[in-house]
Amino acid sequence: MSLTDRIAQGLESGWKVTDGATLTENQTAEADVVIVGTGAGGGTTAEILAKSGLSVILVEEGRLYYQKDFKMDELTSYANLYQEGMSRVTKDGAISILQGRCVGGSTTVNWTSSFRTPDATLNYWAKQFGLDALSPEAMAPWFEGRETRHSVSPWRVDPNLNNDVLRQGCEKLGFSWQVIPRNVKGCWNLGYCGVGCPTNAKQGALTTTIPGALDHNARMYHGLRADRLVMKQGRIDALQATAMASDGITPTNITVTLKARHFVVAASAIGSPGLLLRSDLPDPYERVGKRSFIHPVNASVAQMPERVDPFYGAPQSIYSDEFNFRNGVDGEAGYKLEVPPLHPAMSAGVVPGHGDQQAKNLAGLPWMQSVIALMRDGFHKDSPGGTVSLRDDGSPMLDYPVTDYLWKGLRRAFYTMAEIQFAAGADRVRLMHLDSDWYSSWADAKAAIDGFSMEPHRVRLFTAHQMGGCAMGSNPEESVVNGFGEHHHVSNLSVHDASIFPTSIGANPQLSVYALAARNSVRLAQRLKA
């Protein structure tokens, strides 16, 4: 049980934290390293570099929210902690993008699931992209180190019923299942991870590496949007940034210029390509913003005979990899099965419907259970991923066309999820599809799924994991950065977030980002101090 608030203490003790909204004059600042983004990658990098004695400036477009702001309320949290107030979608509007925008990034609002990059994924990366140094054996100590730093361990408390239904269904059908490792310390088992952990139990960047960096003299600007990296004589000279008003979305007319010897971009798989594109950096093979992956998610909802209370208890504690690598790493689309928490606003937005029918659906929330399937995209030639490009105003936008390969996988996932829910005793099941009814038997559900048109909008799709867009690889014709996140064409630029993944990974990505960022930051610190 931890009620010590490190942020409040740190701010009081004189941390160098500047709120962009309070700036009244244009200004310039300088450090050894400027880091864009304070999420999984930015926080890890900042702490390691600051501890090594380098001066560090962190830049965060979102705002600093911490325990005092986390009141377990969906509406305020969705508006303040998520990209575009939780309205971010892909270009055609068909996929809802859940992504953080605040200090700590998506790690402030994720559901704490922490997985190492699957061996099969690392081996695929070595083989396909020349990333031999990222073998499971080589990466093991980095995973271990970050698991310690973020207090990752398998959740020891009984799963809530929402999660146990997945376990029961898998047991009945002979599907494998495991307990999810979580990055929590002294967790109260409340279930509000997705709206900001109210007890400081979640060990994301906000409660670990950001305080660590600030304790070691790092300086952080929040409410400051990174606009462009400006090059001079073949190297990046400065980052130009715009201060944002306290509403978090209106730019002010104050600009901040940040100079450094080295720049690390960790602004997410949508933000980082966006920044590189706005900056017009050398990109001879047009790789920036390409091969963007999202673990497309489809979902099923069940009505159970007993009260589930899917809004209480650790949100994710059971998973199944039965179907993840079943067809090999690059065969038919594989998927990971998990369970989402169901709070009223999220449920009202996710279950497609209106009127009396919707009111009836939502009145049943306490008896509702849900399973989600995360498609492992990017491992097959028919899964080339999406593209991040710039809108007229310079903001980044993701276009993600869902291919037949993925539609086939998504339909298979509908079958699997419904079958599991019925096996676990569901009274009725409804798929998240505009044409889905409530089905009272597996046979009925199966027949309905057979007839579903698998099309954008009709299939309700989501993503909580954004990856790729600044892929790593040994061949500059196929990648943006090398195996250490170092940009192929700009000597003082690194990318340290999930945008460097050359494919998706088949697991919730925070631990992978922590581990790669740690490895790459240790090397960067050595280079810069030499």
Place this chain on the structure above:
Amino acid sequence: MTNPIPQPEGLDSVHLNRRSFLRTGLGGALFLGTVSVTAGLSGCATTPTGRLGAVETRMDARYQFQFLTADDIDLFEALLPAILGSAIPEQPQHRRMAIAGTVERIDAGIHKFGPANQKELRQLFDLLNFGFTRITIARVWSPWPNVTTKQANAFLDRWRSSSIGLFNNGYMALTKISNVAFYGYPENWHLSGYPGPPEWAVKALPQFRNA
């Protein structure tokens, strides 16, 4: 884009022309852009409402609208009874308050969406508010203040079941933003059987104690 709206020669041909036109994403985007400009020129109330008198709008006069125009508010006042159905009270005064409060929260939510998605919604609302496209595209004959709940429901069902992605997208945008603003509001939590954060946790956590 010389003649974006084909003249009606008969219901079928309008249906077909409209459908094929909107199928091309480019046509859709340009079309919506044209509508926005035209709507502005023809004098629709297109500036954010600011603060409206409680008498005019039957709302709390203290709330300052940041995005929704008077036309947008008419649109939502017509749609919300259909979107929320039996979840809103029957009693007229309570019903008005429920709708008014939801409209305010919708406005606050859209403000936080930021400029990019605000622009998308502006195009959608303009299409629905501009008489000509309200009729030819949404097939809603009456101005929104005169639209019955049955008619609003029929419109929503049409867009939900349409094979035109743009309409599905519009359906989801309208219903999602309304459902979230309504069911997410603490006073409406009981409608989803959600008791709120556990009492014992609220009592134990420092952020809930008054300063």
